[in-house]
Amino acid sequence: MPVTILIPTVLRQYTGNQATVAVDGKTVGDTLQNLAAAHPGLKTHIFTDNGKLRSFVNVFVNEDDIRQKGDMNAPVKNGDEVSIVPSIAGGRR
Amino acid sequence: MALATGKDFIGLVGHTPLVDMSHVVSAGGDVRVVAKAEWTNPGGSVKDRPAARMILEGERGVRLTKDKIILDATSGNTGIAYACLAAARGYRLKLCVPANISPERKHMLAALGAEVIYTSAQEGSDGAIREARRLFDEDPERYYYPDQYGNDENWRAHYATTGPEIWEETGGAVTHFVATVGTGGTLMGTGRFLKEKNPSIQVIAVEPDSPFHGLEGMKHMATSIVPKIYDRGFAGETLFVSTEAAHAAIRKTARKGGLLVGLSSGAALTAAELVAGRLIKARQRGLVVTVLPDNADKYLTERFWKEA
Ligand SMILES: Cc1ncc(COP(=O)(O)O)c(C=O)c1O
Numbered sequence: 001m002p003v004t005i006l007i008p009t010v011l012r013q014y015t016g017n018q019a020t021v022a023v024d025g026k027t028v029g030d031t032l033q034n035l036a037a038a039h040p041g042l043k044t045h046i047f048t049d050n051g052k053l054r055s056f057v058n059v060f061v062n063e064d065d066i067r068q069k070g071d072m073n074a075p076v077k078n079g080d081e082v083s084i085v086p087s088i089a090g091g092r093r
Numbered sequence: 094m095a096l097a098t099g100k101d102f103i104g105l106v107g108h109t110p111l112v113d114m115s116h117v118v119s120a121g122g123d124v125r126v127v128a129k130a131e132w133t134n135p136g137g138s139v140k141d142r143p144a145a146r147m148i149l150e151g152e153r154g155v156r157l158t159k160d161k162i163i164l165d166a167t168s169g170n171t172g173i174a175y176a177c178l179a180a181a182r183g184y185r186l187k188l189c190v191p192a193n194i195s196p197e198r199k200h201m202l203a204a205l206g207a208e209v210i211y212t213s214a215q216e217g218s219d220g221a222i223r224e225a226r227r228l229f230d231e232d233p234e235r236y237y238y239p240d241q242y243g244n245d246e247n248w249r250a251h252y253a254t255t256g257p258e259i260w261e262e263t264g265g266a267v268t269h270f271v272a273t274v275g276t277g278g279t280l281m282g283t284g285r286f287l288k289e290k291n292p293s294i295q296v297i298a299v300e301p302d303s304p305f306h307g308l309e310g311m312k313h314m315a316t317s318i319v320p321k322i323y324d325r326g327f328a329g330e331t332l333f334v335s336t337e338a339a340h341a342a343i344r345k346t347a348r349k350g351g352l353l354v355g356l357s358s359g360a361a362l363t364a365a366e367l368v369a370g371r372l373i374k375a376r377q378r379g380l381v382v383t384v385l386p387d388n389a390d391k392y393l394t395e396r397f398w399k400e401a
Binding site for chain 1: 193395
């Protein structure tokens with residue numbers, strides 16, 4: 001089930017300049033793991049050494065902040081857009 | 094009998110207190126760390142200084158008149174400063190701002206009556222800069238575009254105020270000046286003034302350690318549009334601070350110093366501590382001065398407060 005991950009401009013150097021990456025997965029955790037597996041340079045930017053999302057990184061499924069939807073267990077489905085946004089506490093809009 | 098007169102917004106800008114941070118940052122021996130508490134400016138940040146100067150300069154050069162709309166790109170603090178100034182002086186204001194600025198900032202801008210154009214969160218502050226340029230190029234007659242990234246009045250504000258304040262408040266004893274860089278205005282203006290007073294003062298720049306960071310107001314220069322007013326060769330050294338290190342410094346400043354400081358302040362203190370540490374190790378004397386650009390009011394909903 002492909003989900004589209006939107007890559008912030010500053011991280012595109014690790015995705016071969018791709019603005020979006022299509023990955024499979026049933027949860028946000030799956031999709032981010034698959035993203036990091038496909039583009040290993042991203043890993044330390046998104047995750048801490050013990051595999052948690054860094055505290056200033058916000059992830060949204062479409063418009064929803066995953067921290068309100070079960071974090072890494074937040075479900076994703078075909079066609080969803082997952083965006084990675086460096087947060088200054090913010091929402092996406 | 095003369096009537097007592099109060100100060101206007103611009104009259105309240107500057108003359109911020111110099112705070113001793115030696116009990117928060119590990120200093121010792123003959124090394125002290127002090128910092129300018131810039132959140133005591135009326136708009137709540139260091140950016141009141143350049144914003145006030147850029148608006149006054151526009152008025153003086155008659156590029157800014159009441160029929161013009163003030164336009165600029167900002168990640169927040171300059172926007173808040175402009176919004177205060179525009180309200181107090183009767184101008185319309187249009188700001189290009191990345192959509193991922195904190196909700197607190199969005200509320201402040203709205204409360205002050207600013208018109209805000211939210212640009213892509215994915216593109217960060219560079220996306221906001223591009224949008225401001227696009228709007229200006231479309232209709233240059235309509236706008237006064239201070240362009241804080243390219244306006245010499247930005248660093249001159251610090252040359253005229255922050256630098257002299259630090260020089261006077263330290264009695265000329267400052268040995269190191271540490272500043273975070275966004276537009277580079279604080280570092281270039283204060284640094285130039287201090288270097289003219291005493292060329293042996295060392296100027297140290299602080300940048301995020303990675304292009305992807307949570308240090309509001311700061312720029313990772315190697316991967317950004319480098320501001321026209323910022324000369325990367327000016328500082329003798331650049332220190333790179335991680336977002337997590339800044340978070341730890343902020344928690345420590347809250348819990349050991351009773352001061353709630355902002356993200357870039359955490360980065361500044363992390364770097365100042367490093368500089369102080371080197372001096373202590375080398376058994377040298379030093380008075381390390383840094384700038385705390387804003388306080389934590391706009392970051393209290395962040396998750397890092399709850400971490401270790
Ligand atoms: C919170 C914060 N820290 C640091 C800076 C950087 O200051 P300067 O633009 O003078 O380099 C800014 C300004 O944009 C800011 O808002």
